[in-house]
Amino acid sequence: MKRTVLPIIVLAASLSQVANAQTSSSTPIIGYYKFDVPAGQSAWVCGFVTKKDFQSQATSVAPGANMPDGTPTTVITQTGAGWANNAFPLHYVEIISAGATQGLIMDVVSNTATTVRVRGTVTGTPTYCIRKHATLKGVFQDIGALVPFSDSVTVYNSNNTLSSYFPTGTGGNWVADDFATPANDSIIYPGQGFIIAASSNTVITTGGGEVSYVKTGPTQVPVYRGQTNFVGHVTPLVATQPADPLYNVDGTATVAGGRVKLVDLGITTSGLEPFVDSTTLFTQGGNLDPAGGYYVSGGNVYADDFATISNNVTLRNGYSVVISAENANRVVTFPQLYPAN
Amino acid sequence: MRKIAQLTVASLLASASLSSAALVNIATNSWSGAAPKVILTTGGQRLATDSIVRIGTFPTGVPQITPTTPWSVVNSAFVPLGESAADAADGTNGPLFVNNVNTLNPGDAQGHFAGTINGVDNADARFGAGTRLYIMVLNAPFASMSSANQITILSDATGFTIPSSATRTMTTSAIDTAAEVFAGQLGANSITMVPFNVPEPSTGMLGLLAAAGLMARRRR
Numbered sequence: 280m281k282r283t284v285l286p287i288i289v290l291a292a293s294l295s296q297v298a299n300a301q302t303s304s305s306t307p308i309i310g311y312y313k314f315d316v317p318a319g320q321s322a323w324v325c326g327f328v329t330k331k332d333f334q335s336q337a338t339s340v341a342p343g344a345n346m347p348d349g350t351p352t353t354v355i356t357q358t359g360a361g362w363a364n365n366a367f368p369l370h371y372v373e374i375i376s377a378g379a380t381q382g383l384i385m386d387v388v389s390n391t392a393t394t395v396r397v398r399g400t401v402t403g404t405p406t407y408c409i410r411k412h413a414t415l416k417g418v419f420q421d422i423g424a425l426v427p428f429s430d431s432v433t434v435y436n437s438n439n440t441l442s443s444y445f446p447t448g449t450g451g452n453w454v455a456d457d458f459a460t461p462a463n464d465s466i467i468y469p470g471q472g473f474i475i476a477a478s479s480n481t482v483i484t485t486g487g488g489e490v491s492y493v494k495t496g497p498t499q500v501p502v503y504r505g506q507t508n509f510v511g512h513v514t515p516l517v518a519t520q521p522a523d524p525l526y527n528v529d530g531t532a533t534v535a536g537g538r539v540k541l542v543d544l545g546i547t548t549s550g551l552e553p554f555v556d557s558t559t560l561f562t563q564g565g566n567l568d569p570a571g572g573y574y575v576s577g578g579n580v581y582a583d584d585f586a587t588i589s590n591n592v593t594l595r596n597g598y599s600v601v602i603s604a605e606n607a608n609r610v611v612t613f614p615q616l617y618p619a620n
Numbered sequence: 621m622r623k624i625a626q627l628t629v630a631s632l633l634a635s636a637s638l639s640s641a642a643l644v645n646i647a648t649n650s651w652s653g654a655a656p657k658v659i660l661t662t663g664g665q666r667l668a669t670d671s672i673v674r675i676g677t678f679p680t681g682v683p684q685i686t687p688t689t690p691w692s693v694v695n696s697a698f699v700p701l702g703e704s705a706a707d708a709a710d711g712t713n714g715p716l717f718v719n720n721v722n723t724l725n726p727g728d729a730q731g732h733f734a735g736t737i738n739g740v741d742n743a744d745a746r747f748g749a750g751t752r753l754y755i756m757v758l759n760a761p762f763a764s765m766s767s768a769n770q771i772t773i774l775s776d777a778t779g780f781t782i783p784s785s786a787t788r789t790m791t792t793s794a795i796d797t798a799a800e801v802f803a804g805q806l807g808a809n810s811i812t813m814v815p816f817n818v819p820e821p822s823t824g825m826l827g828l829l830a831a832a833g834l835m836a837r838r839r840r
Contacts, residue, residue, distance in 0.1 A: 505778075507785045554652030554734075555793070559645065559786035568643040572736060572787040576652075583736035583787070585649050601786035605779060606653070606794070 311420060311486030312515050314597055316477050317564030324472045324511030324599040325418050327486045328494045333360070334375065334408035343396045353401040356394050365389055369412050369464060372397045375496060376405035382497035382612055384469055415444055415453045416463035417490040422446050423481035428458060433474045434467065439506040470500035470613055472509025472599025474567065498613045502602045511599035512544060512613035539616055541573060541580045542590035546602070549611040551575050554585055556609065559601045560594060642742050645787040646675055646701060648755060649734035653793025658731040659757050660812045662770055666731030667757065672765055673733045674756040676700035677746065682754070682773055685803035687815040691766045694816065698756065699746055702737035742782050749784035754802070759813060770813040772804030
């Protein structure tokens with residue numbers, strides 16, 4: 280199916296991204312992009328994140344009490360932060376400092392004026408930022424011709440259950456699959472894929488609101504053993520014109536715009552089990568049928584005959600893939616693809 | 621009330637569109653993972669090139685395999701998704717891309733296999749998501765599959781299932797208990813095939829053997 284990608288619109292490249300930063304951070308690109316969604320099912324990943332609400336190096340870090348489900352937590356102390364209590368109800372902490380945890384995403388559990396408690400383990404005193412999660416209402420600024428209460432957006436949860444959400448057709452609102460529970464604030468994690476079920480071809484707009492910032496630095500995305508992990512790299516779909524800086528990420532001239540070679544996707548350096556854990560690409564639209572399975576070994580990507588090197592197979596920006604972890608949970612680190620480091 | 625009913629139907633339809641029909645890939649290899657295991661014949665030799673590897677299900681369970689279990693018993697209990705050298709020709713799934721043993725993959729060696737069956741339709745009731753999968757290896761090429769007289773049947777208890785989406789990769793590395801080897805003997809780095817499909821001697825043949833034994837005794 281032919282896809283037409285409309286130009287990303289850079290609205291305000293000079294606006295400040297950091298609302299309450301104690302240290303400097305990069306200048307953001309704030310914008311939106313439109314993408315053609317084919318009839319049937321198609322798998323996507325959001326190319327934007329929200330602005331940084333805070334960024335600094337941690338004053339100190341200490342283990343927190345475990346969550347009721349046993350998940351460890353960490354308390355990051357930030358002397359002089361002056362936050363309101365529980366000011367980050369839909370937020371996450373991202374580790375900025377270079378190193379093994381760079382790009383790690385951890386949900387905020389709670390905060391005080393000078394501390395923020397997150398799910399997960401943090402060591403050292405890294406530089407980190409706090410962002411609000413991308414939510415359904417924040418991601419989709421224009422749902423095009425999606426049919427209210429019929430077409431849907433579905434995410435796979437970490438326990439392999441599905442959560443489907445439906446546009447109401449008014450106010451950009453969303454509801455859960457009981458058609459009653461508000462779902463505007465349902466979270467789409469950085470790098471988490473989602474499936475759009477559309478009854479007809481349409482054009483959808485992402486960005487333009489609070490989820491309109493190009494993320495910098497790598498992104499760590501968990502993939503769970505034995506589950507359907509739709510994931511993708513956090514890079515906006517790109518423009519149709521060569522002059523656009525987002526055009527031709529892989530250097531191949533194509534009307535379709537930016538693509539990334541599988542070998543550059545980060546899957547060869549993320550600790551996936553060689554020739555065991557797989558990456559499946561899909562044909563967008565229809566039944567979302569697999570378009571190919573790939574494996575990694577020795578820094579190369581192999582086709583599913585386990586013999587043909589497929590490093591240069593490309594994935595369209597904005598498409599999500601399924602990474603299947605057969606024997607253990609993994610963490611895939613998607614590199615920053617744009618803007619260049 | 622009518623609107624709610626309509627919405628419920630819409631919900632069911634939307635949910636069904638994601639949870640049912642899907643094409644998936646079933647991949648297998650015998651040389652990756654933490655403890656890969658080569659396939660050996662009863663004589664301890666590595667499985668010959670072009671021997672057949674089959675992937676499929678045993679809807680009613682794996683029959684007990686003894687040296688005299690005939691091919692027909694094993695084959696009739698097995699529903700193939702695909703097999704090396706030729707499609708299972710069941711009219712539903714395929715094509716089949718399980719490689720012959722000895723792939724070109726670096727580090728591969730005789731006795732190993734690898735490949736993928738693409739486009740398995742898990743809307744087919746026989747191959748629904750969660751259905752347990754088995755690997756069957758025979759010491760014969762596809763053209764003479766029924767003449768095989770050694771076999772191994774493998775299935776990891778937790779990992780060898782048809783996925784709901786994407787790709788399932790089954791490796792012999794995952795076979796780590798004897799209970800997962802339905803025919804064959806599990807070793808540290810190998811799985812040894814066992815004999816089957818060996819014809820039982822007929823009554824007449826037994827009589828002839830007995831007579832021959834008696835004659836030999838009289839001569840002595």
